[in-house]
Amino acid sequence: MTEQQQSPEPYDADRARTALNQVRTEVAKSVVGQDAAVTGLIVALLTGGHVLLEGVPGVAKTLLVRSLAAALDVKTTRVQFTPDLMPGDITGSLIYKSDSNEFTFRPGPIFTNLMLADEINRTPPRLKAPCLKRWKSDTSPWTASHVICRLLHGCGHPNPVEYEGTYPLPEAQLDRFLLKVILPLPSRDDEVKVLQRHAAGFNPRDLAGAGVRAVASPADIEIGRRQIQKVEVSTAIMTYVVDLAQATRNSPSLQLGVSPRGTTALLGAAKAWAWLNGRNFVTPDDIKALAPACWAHRLSLRPEAELEGVSVHSVLGSALNSVAVPR
Numbered sequence: 001m002t003e004q005q006q007s008p009e010p011y012d013a014d015r016a017r018t019a020l021n022q023v024r025t026e027v028a029k030s031v032v033g034q035d036a037a038v039t040g041l042i043v044a045l046l047t048g049g050h051v052l053l054e055g056v057p058g059v060a061k062t063l064l065v066r067s068l069a070a071a072l073d074v075k076t077t078r079v080q081f082t083p084d085l086m087p088g089d090i091t092g093s094l095i096y097k098s099d100s101n102e103f104t105f106r107p108g109p110i111f112t113n114l115m116l117a118d119e120i121n122r123t124p125p126r127l128k129a130p131c132l133k134r135w136k137s138d139t140s141p142w143t144a145s146h147v148i149c150r151l152l153h154g155c156g157h158p159n160p161v162e163y164e165g166t167y168p169l170p171e172a173q174l175d176r177f178l179l180k181v182i183l184p185l186p187s188r189d190d191e192v193k194v195l196q197r198h199a200a201g202f203n204p205r206d207l208a209g210a211g212v213r214a215v216a217s218p219a220d221i222e223i224g225r226r227q228i229q230k231v232e233v234s235t236a237i238m239t240y241v242v243d244l245a246q247a248t249r250n251s252p253s254l255q256l257g258v259s260p261r262g263t264t265a266l267l268g269a270a271k272a273w274a275w276l277n278g279r280n281f282v283t284p285d286d287i288k289a290l291a292p293a294c295w296a297h298r299l300s301l302r303p304e305a306e307l308e309g310v311s312v313h314s315v316l317g318s319a320l321n322s323v324a325v326p327r
C-alpha cells in the first residue's frame with residue numbers, strides 16, 4: 001500500500017489547501033487587487049460564517065462574488081433587497097398545482113451555495129430578522145446557502161451614500177456575521193490595470209473568456225473544515241483573545257464591546273487562516289491579523305466618542321497595543 005492510500009487525509013489536505021490558495025490567483029484574473037477581500041471570503045467559507053461586504057458602488061463587489069463562485073465551481077445567486085421584498089421571495093414558496101391538486105415547494109434564491117444579498121439594509125427589519133435566523137441555522141453552506149451580504153453603507157459611517165430609505169442592521173444582527181470585508185477603492189496603478197484589461201476586451205459577464213477556471217471545489221472546503229478542527233490553540237492564545245475582548249468591553253469610548261460570540265468567531269477565523277498558511281497551530285499574529293475584520297463591526301461607539309472623531313479601528317488598535325502578547 002502506498003503512503004498516499006494509507007493516509008488519504010493529509011494528502012488531500014495539502015491538495016485542498018493548494019487549491020483554495022489558487023482560488024485567489026484565479027479571482028485576480030477578473031478582479032484587479034482586492035486580494036485581502038478574497039482571502040477574507042475564503043476564511044469565512046472555511047469557518048462557516050457569513051460576511052458583510054462593504055464598498056462604494058462600482059468597486060467590483062458583485063464581480064468578486066461571481067468570480068469566487070466560478071473559481072470554486074459552486075452556484076451563486078444575487079438578490080436585490082428592496083423595501084417591498086417578501087420572505088417567500090428569498091426562501092421560496094408553495095405553489096398550488098390544480099392538475100394534481102397538490103402544493104409543491106419552489107425553492108427561492110437562498111437555496112444556492114453563495115448568495116449575495118445586495119443592499120440588505122434597503123429592506124425593513126420584518127424581512128431581515130427571519131432571513132438572518134434562517135441563515136444562522138445553516139451550518140453547512142453546501143447543503144443550503146452561504147450568504148454574503150452587501151451593505152449599502154457602513155455601520156456608523158459618518159457620511160453614508162444613499163442613506164435615505166435604509167434600515168441599518170442593529171448590533172444584535174451585526175454580531176451574527178463572522179466578518180466584515182471592506183473593498184477599498186483601487187490604487188492608481190490598479191485602476192490603470194482595470195482600464196488596460198477593459199481596453200484589451202475584458203468582459204465582466206464572460207468570466208470563462210477572462211480565463212477564470214474552476215480550480216477548487218466544495219469538497220476542498222469540506223476537507224479544509226475537517227483539518228481546521230485539528231489546528232491547535234494554546235491556552236495562552238485563548239486567554240489573549242479574552243483579554244483583548246475585555247479591553248474592548250472596558251474601553252470608555254465604546255458602549256458595546258466584543259461579545260463571547262465575537263471571541264469564538266475570531267478564534268475560528270484564526271484557525272482557518274493558520275491552516276491556509278500551512279500551520280497546525282494559531283499564533284498571536286493570526287489573532288492580530290484577523291481581529292479588525294472579525295471585530296470592528298461588533299463594536300459600537302459612544303456618541304461622545306463619535307463626536308470626537310474616534311473610530312472603532314483606533315479603539316481596536318489601542319486594545320491590541322495594550323494587551324500583553326503571549327510568547
Ligand SMILES: Nc1ncnc2c1ncn2[C@@H]1O[C@H](COP(=O)(O)OP(=O)(O)OP(=O)(O)O)[C@@H](O)[C@H]1O
Pocket residue numbers: 030031032033034055056057058059060061062063064186194204
Ligand atoms: N478591481 C476591479 N477589477 C476589475 N474590474 C473592476 C474593478 N473594479 C471595478 N471594475 C469594473 O467595474 C464594474 C463594476 O463592478 P461591480 O458591478 O462588480 O461593482 P459593485 O461593487 O457590485 O457595484 P454596485 O455597488 O453598484 O453593486 C466591473 O464589472 C468591472 O468592469
Ligand SMILES: [Mg+2]
Pocket residue numbers: 061062063118
Ligand atoms: Mg453589485
